[in-house]
Amino acid sequence: MTQIQPVSPSAPMETAFLSVDPQGLDLQKAQDLARLKARELNPDAMLLAWYDARSGIGYPDVECGSRDEPPWQVFARARGGNLTIDINDGAYTFIYLKL
Numbered sequence: 814m815t816q817i818q819p820v821s822p823s824a825p826m827e828t829a830f831l832s833v834d835p836q837g838l839d840l841q842k843a844q845d846l847a848r849l850k851a852r853e854l855n856p857d858a859m860l861l862a863w864y865d866a867r868s869g870i871g872y873p874d875v876e877c878g879s880r881d882e883p884p885w886q887v888f889a890r891a892r893g894g895n896l897t898i899d900i901n902d903g904a905y906t907f908i909y910l911k912l
Contacts, residue, residue, distance in 0.1 A: 827911070828897040829854065835901060840865050843905035847898040857912040858896060862889035864906040 829850050844863065851858035862885040864871040871885035889908035896909040 826895055826897060827854070828899055830902075831898065831900045833901060835904070838901070838904075840868075840905065843900050844907065846900060847905070847907040847909075850898050851896060851907070851909045851911075854896060855909075855911040858909040859912060860907060861892050861894045861910055862886065862908045866904050866906070 831846060831850060833846060840863075843865075844860075847863075848860070851860070862872060864883065864885055871883050873885060873888050875884050875888060886908070889910075893910050894908040896911045898907040898909065900906070
């Protein structure tokens with residue numbers, strides 16, 4: 814088991830871009846692809862937040878931070894999110910914490 818350590822707020826955000834065939838791509842398939850890529854980059858990566866641009870739904874949908882950024886982004890950043898998996902130019906976005 815990996816011990817969770819604090820992440821410096823100045824730690825750089827790593828972004829991995831995936832381009833996949835949009836035919837039949839839904840949130841679950843996108844999440845599976847993002848998980849595979851995140852675990853490839855860091856075996857202990859933990860999903861913090863996600864956004865489905867097609868439906869406009871983000872998770873978690875909590876009230877936090879300013880209204881300048883979506884709550885799911887504020888939530889992930891405040892918890893040290895340091896890995897973004899961007900699928901098909903923002904169609905699906907997943908933010909992970911690399912442990």
